[in-house]
Amino acid sequence: MNRLLIQNVSLFQNEKTLSKNDILIEDRYIKSIDSCNSYPSSHCSEIIDGSRFLAIPGLMNCHTHIPMVLFRGFAEDMNLSDWLTKKIFPLEGKLTEELVYFGALVGISEMIHSGCTFFADMYFFLEAIAKAVSDSGIRANLSLGLIDQDGDLGLNKSESLFNQYHLSAGERIHIFLGPHAPYTCSLPYLKKISDLAKSLDTGVHIHTNETEKEVFDFIALHHKHPIIALNDLGFFSSPTLCAHCVHMNSDEIEILKEVQAMVVHNPSSNMKLGSGIAPINKMILRGLNVSIGTDGAASNNQLNMFKEMHLTSLLGKTLDKDGSTLSAETVFDMSTKIPGKYLMKGKTGTISTGSLADLILIPLDCLALFPSDFISKSMIHSLQGNEVDTVIIDGKIIMKNQKILTFDEREIRSKANQLVKETYQ
Amino acid sequence: MNRLLIQNVSLFQNEKTLSKNDILIEDRYIKSIDSCNSYPSSHCSEIIDGSRFLAIPGLMNCHTHIPMVLFRGFAEDMNLSDWLTKKIFPLEGKLTEELVYFGALVGISEMIHSGCTFFADMYFFLEAIAKAVSDSGIRANLSLGLIDQDGDLGLNKSESLFNQYHLSAGERIHIFLGPHAPYTCSLPYLKKISDLAKSLDTGVHIHTNETEKEVFDFIALHHKHPIIALNDLGFFSSPTLCAHCVHMNSDEIEILKEVQAMVVHNPSSNMKLGSGIAPINKMILRGLNVSIGTDGAASNNQLNMFKEMHLTSLLGKTLDKDGSTLSAETVFDMSTKIPGKYLMKGKTGTISTGSLADLILIPLDCLALFPSDFISKSMIHSLQGNEVDTVIIDGKIIMKNQKILTFDEREIRSKANQLVKETYQ
Numbered sequence: 001m002n003r004l005l006i007q008n009v010s011l012f013q014n015e016k017t018l019s020k021n022d023i024l025i026e027d028r029y030i031k032s033i034d035s036c037n038s039y040p041s042s043h044c045s046e047i048i049d050g051s052r053f054l055a056i057p058g059l060m061n062c063h064t065h066i067p068m069v070l071f072r073g074f075a076e077d078m079n080l081s082d083w084l085t086k087k088i089f090p091l092e093g094k095l096t097e098e099l100v101y102f103g104a105l106v107g108i109s110e111m112i113h114s115g116c117t118f119f120a121d122m123y124f125f126l127e128a129i130a131k132a133v134s135d136s137g138i139r140a141n142l143s144l145g146l147i148d149q150d151g152d153l154g155l156n157k158s159e160s161l162f163n164q165y166h167l168s169a170g171e172r173i174h175i176f177l178g179p180h181a182p183y184t185c186s187l188p189y190l191k192k193i194s195d196l197a198k199s200l201d202t203g204v205h206i207h208t209n210e211t212e213k214e215v216f217d218f219i220a221l222h223h224k225h226p227i228i229a230l231n232d233l234g235f236f237s238s239p240t241l242c243a244h245c246v247h248m249n250s251d252e253i254e255i256l257k258e259v260q261a262m263v264v265h266n267p268s269s270n271m272k273l274g275s276g277i278a279p280i281n282k283m284i285l286r287g288l289n290v291s292i293g294t295d296g297a298a299s300n301n302q303l304n305m306f307k308e309m310h311l312t313s314l315l316g317k318t319l320d321k322d323g324s325t326l327s328a329e330t331v332f333d334m335s336t337k338i339p340g341k342y343l344m345k346g347k348t349g350t351i352s353t354g355s356l357a358d359l360i361l362i363p364l365d366c367l368a369l370f371p372s373d374f375i376s377k378s379m380i381h382s383l384q385g386n387e388v389d390t391v392i393i394d395g396k397i398i399m400k401n402q403k404i405l406t407f408d409e410r411e412i413r414s415k416a417n418q419l420v421k422e423t424y425q
Numbered sequence: 426m427n428r429l430l431i432q433n434v435s436l437f438q439n440e441k442t443l444s445k446n447d448i449l450i451e452d453r454y455i456k457s458i459d460s461c462n463s464y465p466s467s468h469c470s471e472i473i474d475g476s477r478f479l480a481i482p483g484l485m486n487c488h489t490h491i492p493m494v495l496f497r498g499f500a501e502d503m504n505l506s507d508w509l510t511k512k513i514f515p516l517e518g519k520l521t522e523e524l525v526y527f528g529a530l531v532g533i534s535e536m537i538h539s540g541c542t543f544f545a546d547m548y549f550f551l552e553a554i555a556k557a558v559s560d561s562g563i564r565a566n567l568s569l570g571l572i573d574q575d576g577d578l579g580l581n582k583s584e585s586l587f588n589q590y591h592l593s594a595g596e597r598i599h600i601f602l603g604p605h606a607p608y609t610c611s612l613p614y615l616k617k618i619s620d621l622a623k624s625l626d627t628g629v630h631i632h633t634n635e636t637e638k639e640v641f642d643f644i645a646l647h648h649k650h651p652i653i654a655l656n657d658l659g660f661f662s663s664p665t666l667c668a669h670c671v672h673m674n675s676d677e678i679e680i681l682k683e684v685q686a687m688v689v690h691n692p693s694s695n696m697k698l699g700s701g702i703a704p705i706n707k708m709i710l711r712g713l714n715v716s717i718g719t720d721g722a723a724s725n726n727q728l729n730m731f732k733e734m735h736l737t738s739l740l741g742k743t744l745d746k747d748g749s750t751l752s753a754e755t756v757f758d759m760s761t762k763i764p765g766k767y768l769m770k771g772k773t774g775t776i777s778t779g780s781l782a783d784l785i786l787i788p789l790d791c792l793a794l795f796p797s798d799f800i801s802k803s804m805i806h807s808l809q810g811n812e813v814d815t816v817i818i819d820g821k822i823i824m825k826n827q828k829i830l831t832f833d834e835r836e837i838r839s840k841a842n843q844l845v846k847e848t849y850q
Contacts, residue, residue: 072795076802077738079748110792212746271739272806274748301807302793307732311739313502314696318740321637323504323699367535368727370497370838371845377501381697382726386811413795420796 009050053361058117063293067103100125102416104132114385134169143178203239210244227252269295306385328377361390434475478786483542488718492528525550527841529557539810568603628664635669652677694720731810753802786815
């Protein structure tokens with residue numbers, strides 16, 4: 001058995017108080033959280049001196065397209081529709097499995113550096129992304145993006161990917177199905193995907209209600225709002241990640257609550273593409289599950305959940321014209337406890353006995369925490385992400401002293417850069 | 426004569442192309458920008474190998490209260506009015522000159538690390554802030570905050586500070602006058618301050634039109650919108666930094682254009698305090714000078730101009746529901762060329778022969794610039810600030826290899842922390 005002991009590390013007691021603890025990790029799980037020096041270090045295969053650090057749960061990025069880091073900076077200052085059809089779709093046509101693998105690793109390195117221990121992804125070349133997840137040690141929920149043209153072939157491919165990869169990489173990989181959006185999938189196709197998800201006992205990851213135009217067009221075609229039409233199909237019969245949900249009416253919010261879907265808010269992406277401001281606080285007050293995602297790096301351009309958390313709070317306060325809206329504590333839960341409960345049955349998202357050991361260490365003496373009073377609020381308002389020193393995922397040290405241990409970052413980036421130049425330039 | 430040569434460094438040719446150059450700095454100024462190896466390095470007192478780096482102008486933070494880094498995390502998730510009266514004013518009552526000096530240095534260290542070479546400040550204990558500017562090597566425009574209660578004593582104090590500090594620290598310090606706001610200064614007092622600024626041939630730094638309530642209250646009292654009332658006074662007879670300008674009518678925008686004031690946009694602070702979204706793009710299209718500030722760290726909480734530039738673009742796109750609004754190039758100019766022209770007669774804000782040598786170096790191989798296509802747009806959308814490696818201000822290397830050379834950051838922070846604990850906790 002592998003025993004990792006983090007000695008003397010600070011944990012939140014409440015918003016203003018920290019306490020020092022020893023965290024004992026056995027294999028993948030947190031075995032105990034005790035007062036300091038209560039466990040003999042001689043029994044451990046590895047010791048981390050935590051005295052300089054605050055430990056918090058690893059952040060969960062609930063909506064991204066990780067290989068799109070390959071397109072960062074390729075299509076800027078554009079609206080979603082032009083961005084997608086004129087720039088992104090043509091670029092994606094040239095992707096290869098090799099490029100996606102290296103791109104995924106570059107994106108994963110960026111997320112690990114900013115304290116993210118889990119991501120939910122929708123893309124193509126899922127095999128390559130799964131290999132990057134497996135090699136890097138991160139945890140992920142992967143789905144193959146499906147549009148109408150993929151037809152039954154896409155369904156069969158999704159099922160075979162599910163059979164091959166679900167609970168692979170030591171259970172770090174989960175597979176969902178990935179219908180792209182109600183404007184790229186017909187209602188019958190969405191129904192087929194939903195039925196398949198139910199028969200596989202898994203979930204669905206979809207974009208919806210992202211732009212005003214998309215909602216208008218959908219209503220013109222179907223005479224119903226998108227979420228209502230999806231619900232009428234019985235689409236929400238499995239756990240469902242609904243990315244964006246910017247333009248929602250009250251009935252649609254009510255439906256997502258009733259069917260217990262999880263909304264994923266992507267503040268940077270919605271702002272950058274001029275899509276609008278999602279009514280997140282309204283959804284939370286109504287009792288919906290709401291989490292946060294970075295979206296792909298081509299529309300953000302950073303894969304940094306600390307930035308997304310900060311923006312979630314700032315954008316909520318802006319929409320509501322109220323500085324007290326979407327408090328730091330609420331937003332922190334949206335990136336940890338809430339998705340941990342929804343996607344991982346509560347086994348991630350908190351630092352507690354019996355949980356999977358997905359946690360990160362932040363130096364208490366970093367500049368952003370000066371002079372550190374309401375330290376729990378500083379997680380959202382002051383930290384920038386680059387402070388993260390150590391990342392532990394599934395009980396394994398993935399980054400230490402800001403150096404990723406599972407792969408050679410520089411080499412990967414250099415290889416990815418070379419492939420990008422060969423392919424696109 | 427002190428000669429600093431930056432060899433082989435990349436500069437923007439246009440948005441997609443970089444060129445390699447040697448930049449020769451003689452004392453405070455950029456003497457020449459030439460093709461590589463055209464100047465004999467033996468004539469130089471110091472050489473920087475720039476081959477790994479992109480050089481861009483140092484960023485100009487046009488509105489902050491630098492010692493407020495001492496209150497970071499002390500008052501979170503609140504509206505401006507409560508934040509100011511219930512939290513900040515009582516804390517400020519306990520400040521000492523010593524605390525402000527160390528706080529200013531902590532704030533300056535944070536700005537230098539994120540590539541800021543200039544800041545415009547309004548606060549008390551100006552002597553302590555001037556000393557911190559002098560000791561650290563940064564460039565600053567300082568003003569003493571004035572409210573009605575300061576009366577003639579405040580005016581006399583401002584005049585004597587002007588005489589003592591304007592163009593001090595090797596001309597790195599400029600002094601403006603600092604009437605706090607139209608809701609804390611009466612119209613006659615604002616008139617007196619404006620007259621004094623004119624007689625001293627200097628400028629004014631003021632908060633205005635920050636919240637809807639403040640504007641309503643002002644109109645109830647004076648039966649005019651704030652900017653109109655100020656203009657009727659002849660308030661704008663000197664260069665004027667107008668911080669915030671969130672709630673502006675068209676006439677007020679027109680006035681600020683006619684009097685050639687400079688608006689300072691503070692996106693994080695306006696969002697965090699729920700104040701609203703300033704109509705920045707509208708002002709720019711109308712031909713106004715618009716720059717960017719971080720505001721104080723207690724309402725941001727980060728003194729990072731890369732974040733503010735990114736948010737300026739994102740928030741503009743959100744307000745206009747248009748992803749093409751406030752392009753990266755426009756926003757970059759707002760933090761460099763525009764304030765350089767307005768506040769420094771064009772001697773800062775660009776890298777050009779004859780300019781003051783205020784510039785920063787960014788590693789071309791940093792993760793945020795992967796895979797680097799439209800690199801000029803990446804300055805706004807992809808960089809996070811922590812990538813900055815080297816900072817040169819007034820021809821002097823202030824930071825190299827991410828280490829500040831002019832003061833001991835850790836020691837300063839530790840001293841400031843100790844003083845904070847003694848004073849507040």
